[in-house]
Amino acid sequence: MTSINLQQLAGTLDAAAANHTEIDPLTPQHAFSLEQAYAIQRASIALRHQRGERPVGIKLGFTSRAKMIQMNVDSLIWGLLTDSMLREESSVIDLGDFIHPRVEPEICFLTSRVIDRPLSMLEAGNYLAAVAPAMEIIDSRYRNFKFTLEDVVADNCSSAALVVGAFSEQPEDLRNLINRGVAMRYNGHAVQLGSTGAILGNPLRSIVQASQLLTRAEMVLPAGSLIMAGAATAAEGLRPGLHVSTDIGGLGRVEFFTGAAA
Numbered sequence: 001m002t003s004i005n006l007q008q009l010a011g012t013l014d015a016a017a018a019n020h021t022e023i024d025p026l027t028p029q030h031a032f033s034l035e036q037a038y039a040i041q042r043a044s045i046a047l048r049h050q051r052g053e054r055p056v057g058i059k060l061g062f063t064s065r066a067k068m069i070q071m072n073v074d075s076l077i078w079g080l081l082t083d084s085m086l087r088e089e090s091s092v093i094d095l096g097d098f099i100h101p102r103v104e105p106e107i108c109f110l111t112s113r114v115i116d117r118p119l120s121m122l123e124a125g126n127y128l129a130a131v132a133p134a135m136e137i138i139d140s141r142y143r144n145f146k147f148t149l150e151d152v153v154a155d156n157c158s159s160a161a162l163v164v165g166a167f168s169e170q171p172e173d174l175r176n177l178i179n180r181g182v183a184m185r186y187n188g189h190a191v192q193l194g195s196t197g198a199i200l201g202n203p204l205r206s207i208v209q210a211s212q213l214l215t216r217a218e219m220v221l222p223a224g225s226l227i228m229a230g231a232a233t234a235a236e237g238l239r240p241g242l243h244v245s246t247d248i249g250g251l252g253r254v255e256f257f258t259g260a261a262a
């Protein structure tokens with residue numbers, strides 16, 4: 001596949017995201033490698049940057065078994081976040097911005113130092129300023145949320161929006177995230193229950209993984225960036241009229257509302 005074709009596919013995915021229109025998966029027609037899928041992802045995010053969107057960090061995907069099983073893939077992936085994806089905590093989110101949005105409970109880290117090399121587990125905590133309960137809204141641009149690993153990577157790992165709760169700077173919260181209860185609720189009723197341990201056994205491992213992925217991609221993550229560690233449970237479909245909340249043991253609650261049906 002030539003770089004011109006990669007650029008074209010990036011344009012197709014960017015347009016689908018911008019216009020909230022679904023498309024068929026790319027790989028049945030266009031054969032591209034995982035490496036080329038990341039090149040498409042970066043080219044599509046470059047189009048957002050050209051429109052004035054600013055980078056705010058990165059996200060990891062498929063860091064939990066629950067997500068791998070739900071989406072039938074078996075490798076950790078990562079994508080790039082821009083400021084246009086941020087939604088205010090406790091705000092009303094317009095589902096008209098999406099195609100078929102789903103929400104998943106996550107942990108969000110705020111970095112304190114530049115990450116420009118692979119970090120060990122022992123070092124990872126030293127690169128973090130704070131941690132917060134968070135939710136990611138994913139919205140695959142592919143029909144029926146069906147894709148191959150290459151397709152989802154090209155589509156920036158289904159990234160659509162994120163809501164980040166209050167940050168804690170407590171060392172205990174930053175370094176001991178191995179087993180905190182996770183409860184995501186719709187209008188007060190639990191829809192997903194789990195543990196932070198579902199995220200790579202320890203969400204801090206997401207920082208180690210992120211540092212390795214960044215180094216391999218020859219990218220540097222500035223201090224003050226967000227790192228979304230990946231969902232602790234399977235994702236849930238969103239619909240109008242919901243109060244969506246996630247509580248994470250010791251970290252507190254993050255919430256948002258979905259608008260009324262049109």
Ligand code: OOG
Pocket residue numbers: 059060061062063064067071104136138140152157158159229230231
């Ligand atoms: C891909 C995104 C996966 C996570 O946290 O595991 C992800 C998808 O499920 O469509 O964001």
Ligand code: MG
Pocket residue numbers: 059060061104106136138230231
């Ligand atoms: Mg996610």
